[in-house]
Amino acid sequence: MNVNPNIEKPIFIQIAEQLEDSIFTGVFEEETKIPSTNEISALLNINPHTVLKGMNMLVDEEIIYKKRGLGMFVKEGAVEKIRQKRQSRFYEQYIEALIDEAIKLKMSKEDIISLIERGYSDERHRD
Numbered sequence: 001m002n003v004n005p006n007i008e009k010p011i012f013i014q015i016a017e018q019l020e021d022s023i024f025t026g027v028f029e030e031e032t033k034i035p036s037t038n039e040i041s042a043l044l045n046i047n048p049h050t051v052l053k054g055m056n057m058l059v060d061e062e063i064i065y066k067k068r069g070l071g072m073f074v075k076e077g078a079v080e081k082i083r084q085k086r087q088s089r090f091y092e093q094y095i096e097a098l099i100d101e102a103i104k105l106k107m108s109k110e111d112i113i114s115l116i117e118r119g120y121s122d123e124r125h126r127d
Contacts (some may be wrong), residue, residue, distance in 0.1 A: 003044055011046060015054030020063060023074050024082045030074045034064060062087075068098075 001022075003014045019034065028034050037055060041048040055072055058064045063078045075081075102112050 001040065001043060003046065012050050012053035015040065015051055016057040016062060019054065019058060020082055023078050024086075028074050030076050031069070031080055032074055034074060035071050082115070101112075 001010045002094050003018075005011060007014075019028075022028050023030075023034075035043075036053045040051045040065075044051075052111075055064065059066065059095045060074055061080050061081070063081060065075050066072055098112065
């Protein structure tokens with residue numbers, strides 16, 4: 001985990017995004033404990049309140065939850081919730097922009113599909 005204080009994105013959001021990504025990729029599995037606010041703040045040398053603010057974002061999104069006296073845990077169903085959130089964001093950030101640009105270029109739906117198929121057949125994207 002690391003934060004970059006030199007970018008516009010607030011540190012607490014960077015922390016929330018990195019914790020979310022760690023949950024999504026299986027570093028922290030559902031119903032397991034995540035590092036404490038103090039552990040993360042010591043690791044990153046930042047204020048514990050900043051870390052807590054990032055964690056509270058994930059609590060509000062029902063991705064993590066607090067067990068009184070024990071710490072923060074990954075909520076059951078968190079991975080699917082993150083997947084849905086990211087799929088929605090993917091559409092908004094990439095697909096809408098792709099379609100807007102394609103319209104400007106006078107490309108048809110078939111042209112775009114052809115390019116996507118070409119991208120998937122590229123050896124760099126094979127499993």
